[in-house]
Amino acid sequence: MRRCSAQLKCAEVKTQMKSVKRDKAVSLAVPGNLYWDFPEPLYTNSVSGKEKRMTGADAIVKCLEQEGVEYVFGYPGVAIAPFYNSILATDIKTVLVRQEQNAAHAASGYTRISGKPGVVAVTSGPGAENLFTGIATAFADSIPMICITGQVDSHLMGSDVFQEADVSGAVESFVKYSYIVRDVTDIPRIFREAFYIASTGRKGPVLIDIPCDVQKETISRFVYPKEVHLRTYKPTVEGHIVQIRKVIKELEKAKRPIICVGGGVHLGGAKEEVRAFSKKHGIPVVCTMMGLSVMPTDDPLFFGMVGNNGQPYGNQAMNKADLIIMAGARVADRSISQPDLAMAGKTLVHIDVDPAEIGKNTTPAIPLVGDIAHIFHTFNEQELHVDYSDWIAQLDDCRMHGQQKKAEKLRRAAENPDRHSVDPALFVHTLSSAMAPDAVYVADVGQNQLWSCANAQIREGGRFLTSGGMGTMGYALPAALGAALGAPGRQVVCVCGDGGFQMSMMELAAMQYYHIPCKCVVLRNLSLGLVRQHQHLVYHDHFSVIDLGGYPKLKELTAAYDTHYYRLETNAGIQGTIDAFLKDPAPSLMEVIVDPDELA
Amino acid sequence: MKKIYSVLVENRAGVLCKVAGLFWRRCYNIDSLAVGETDDHTVSHMIIVSSGDSGTLEQVEKQLNKKLDVIKVKTFTEDQAVSRELMLIKVHYNRNNRRDIMENCSIMGAQIIDMSKSLMTIQICDTPERVSMFLDTFKTISIVEITRTGTLAVPKCKDGQA
Numbered sequence: 001m002r003r004c005s006a007q008l009k010c011a012e013v014k015t016q017m018k019s020v021k022r023d024k025a026v027s028l029a030v031p032g033n034l035y036w037d038f039p040e041p042l043y044t045n046s047v048s049g050k051e052k053r054m055t056g057a058d059a060i061v062k063c064l065e066q067e068g069v070e071y072v073f074g075y076p077g078v079a080i081a082p083f084y085n086s087i088l089a090t091d092i093k094t095v096l097v098r099q100e101q102n103a104a105h106a107a108s109g110y111t112r113i114s115g116k117p118g119v120v121a122v123t124s125g126p127g128a129e130n131l132f133t134g135i136a137t138a139f140a141d142s143i144p145m146i147c148i149t150g151q152v153d154s155h156l157m158g159s160d161v162f163q164e165a166d167v168s169g170a171v172e173s174f175v176k177y178s179y180i181v182r183d184v185t186d187i188p189r190i191f192r193e194a195f196y197i198a199s200t201g202r203k204g205p206v207l208i209d210i211p212c213d214v215q216k217e218t219i220s221r222f223v224y225p226k227e228v229h230l231r232t233y234k235p236t237v238e239g240h241i242v243q244i245r246k247v248i249k250e251l252e253k254a255k256r257p258i259i260c261v262g263g264g265v266h267l268g269g270a271k272e273e274v275r276a277f278s279k280k281h282g283i284p285v286v287c288t289m290m291g292l293s294v295m296p297t298d299d300p301l302f303f304g305m306v307g308n309n310g311q312p313y314g315n316q317a318m319n320k321a322d323l324i325i326m327a328g329a330r331v332a333d334r335s336i337s338q339p340d341l342a343m344a345g346k347t348l349v350h351i352d353v354d355p356a357e358i359g360k361n362t363t364p365a366i367p368l369v370g371d372i373a374h375i376f377h378t379f380n381e382q383e384l385h386v387d388y389s390d391w392i393a394q395l396d397d398c399r400m401h402g403q404q405k406k407a408e409k410l411r412r413a414a415e416n417p418d419r420h421s422v423d424p425a426l427f428v429h430t431l432s433s434a435m436a437p438d439a440v441y442v443a444d445v446g447q448n449q450l451w452s453c454a455n456a457q458i459r460e461g462g463r464f465l466t467s468g469g470m471g472t473m474g475y476a477l478p479a480a481l482g483a484a485l486g487a488p489g490r491q492v493v494c495v496c497g498d499g500g501f502q503m504s505m506m507e508l509a510a511m512q513y514y515h516i517p518c519k520c521v522v523l524r525n526l527s528l529g530l531v532r533q534h535q536h537l538v539y540h541d542h543f544s545v546i547d548l549g550g551y552p553k554l555k556e557l558t559a560a561y562d563t564h565y566y567r568l569e570t571n572a573g574i575q576g577t578i579d580a581f582l583k584d585p586a587p588s589l590m591e592v593i594v595d596p597d598e599l600a
Numbered sequence: 601m602k603k604i605y606s607v608l609v610e611n612r613a614g615v616l617c618k619v620a621g622l623f624w625r626r627c628y629n630i631d632s633l634a635v636g637e638t639d640d641h642t643v644s645h646m647i648i649v650s651s652g653d654s655g656t657l658e659q660v661e662k663q664l665n666k667k668l669d670v671i672k673v674k675t676f677t678e679d680q681a682v683s684r685e686l687m688l689i690k691v692h693y694n695r696n697n698r699r700d701i702m703e704n705c706s707i708m709g710a711q712i713i714d715m716s717k718s719l720m721t722i723q724i725c726d727t728p729e730r731v732s733m734f735l736d737t738f739k740t741i742s743i744v745e746i747t748r749t750g751t752l753a754v755p756k757c758k759d760g761q762a
Contacts, residue, residue, distance in 0.1 A: 356662035
């Protein structure tokens with residue numbers, strides 16, 4: 001009897017679904033917009049609301065609803081099956097990625113664009129293990145994220161049963177916090193805490209491991225706590241006013257100050273405050289890789305990225321400065337390789353929400369712990385009369401010189417008739433200039449990332465994403481997918497090399513299946529370019545294990561996924577191909593032929 | 601340089617592992633670690649002795665504070681604290697060395713707490729240095745087993761201080 005009614009319901013849903021689908025296809029097929037005809041659930045719960053008792057899995061889903069979660073990225077399996085069963089009863093959309101690692105990257109991309117913690121749900125053992133690289137990548141860049149992992153039944157835990165792994169123990173060193181849910185009644189509290197922990201202070205991923213039996217247990221009462229009571233966790237919110245005044249005093253004394261912004265400015269939502277402060281007093285700004293797009297590329301006060309892959313004029317500006325304000329940056333090895341040497345003779349102000357970052361790599365004269373938006377807001381309220389125009393003029397000179405040299409190089413590349421490949425710098429420059437002003441540019445890892453950092457033109461409202469801390473190849477495509485879901489209507493373009501692309505190219509399927517109109521560029525040089533470059537420079541062309549060959553053939557590959565394919569072989573026609581590629585409303589891929597000898 | 605960390609943590613499963621894992625992951629030294637419950641059964645007290653340069657020791661404190669299961673961290677040097685360690689040592693004895701062992705025990709204030717025809721177990725509770733010193737006196741004696749608690753320490757009493 002019950003089965004009968006369930007089948008009936010199922011049929012009803014199917015017919016309803018069809019009509020809905022047709023409507024959506026007409027109304028939403030606008031270029032540049034997401035045209036959702038998200039495949040909808042085929043099954044509904046056969047038990048009516050009245051009879052049904054709430055299970056742990058229902059409670060989890062309810063928690064996600066309370067947190068306003070729109071998407072769950074993941075991959076089901078037996079240990080997380082109760083959760084995926086319960087989620088059908090809600091409006092939360094699920095995205096089935098093709099490998100768990102990509103679920104984490106997609107959630108990361110979603111988080112970074114929407115500002116809301118992305119949610120991932122995968123099964124126990126291998127499902128969770130596949131997630132680790134994604135979690136570590138998010139941790140290295142302080143991206144808030146909630147990772148729900150199924151676990152074997154509580155009474156089996158510790159007995160090495162099928163698909164059992166000590167997930168919580170294994171991720172300990174690269175999550176902000178992790179939980180194992182042992183009691184179903186803890187679910188609301190744990191989820192409330194997890195979202196709070198992930199998205200406050202120094203943000204980061206939180207993992208919740210839930211045994212399958214706990215998901216199935218009934219919970220008699222569901223109350224989502226309003227407040228979080230954590231005696232051990234009180235993130236610093238406001239910067240100390242005494243320290244803030246000290247910084248202002250130092251700025252009054254300084255002749256050549258500079259602000260170096262990192263990913264913390266994005267994470268703290270302090271972009272506008274930082275820009276306003278820089279503009280108000282004419283203080284030049286440089287950035288780390290994670291701080292790209294805090295300032296538009298053409299801002300007169302912006303002097304590029306620093307570090308061993310940065311702009312020479314950016315590094316010169318840092319070297320010449322007498323006061324450096326590091327804001328939301330770790331003073332990590334790639335941006336400042338010898339911190340003590342680089343900071344000698346300068347006054348360093350280090351602003352970070354995480355007290356442990358301050359003094360970790362170098363000792364600042366003025367440590368300033370707190371929420372970066374609050375600190376810059378307070379900076380903006382302080383009286384300060386300074387004039388750094390001489391310093392700016394000096395930097396301008398340097399930048400103009402550098403940019404002229406670069407423009408000349410690009411011009412020569414564009415006009416060179418003998419070239420049988422595309423100049424990657426010229427390509428990135430042309431692509432990013434042709435993109436919408438508020439577009440999201442996602443760079444993978446490798447030479448493509450360095451070309452992107454050095455040449456991408458990011459405008460007001462635009463955003464640059466990459467895996468900066470961990471440098472995880474294969475990040476770009478799934479992150480772009482998540483970013484597109486986080487910002488419907490915004491253009492999202494990812495740029496990969498052919499190595500990184502192949503690490504996550506299976507997500508073309510998810511992109512196509514869910515009709516997420518991302519753009520994917522593959523800079524094809526048939527080798528692991530950055531490793532090859534390293535072997536060229538350090539091992540004197542003793543090339544080892546870097547040859548990728550010509551596989552897969554991207555034209556055939558995209559055909560298999562029904563993804564539109566574009567190809568660019570030489571600099572000729574670069575603008576036309578890029579324009580056509582960007583204009584295409586469907587998910588599409590562009591293969592760009594690059595010379596393997598090209599250095600980044 | 602040596603430092604003592606008095607760390608109050610949540611008394612939950614896995615917390616010891618998380619704290620010890622932090623030392624392992626960041627290459628900090630653990631010279632000694634002792635854990636026990638406090639008067640509040642939801643709180644455990646860890647006494648960790650670590651050594652390194654001053655920058656590292658400062659990072660240890662910051663990283664400990666960052667752990668979400670850590671309630672409070674206090675740090676002090678050895679001379680700012682009174683510290684004790686308990687050692688149990690089981691040795692073989694015979695007619696020739698029995699008297700020596702007993703004399704050593706009485707000099708150092710150790711007690712013989714268990715004994716059979718050929719074995720005895722001695723307990724000493726003293727500062728870590730004196731415990732080590734006591735142990736040195738057993739060089740010529742056949743030791744069966746040794747167990748030490750690790751250092752326990754509290755800051756020295758000062759009036760007007762909590």
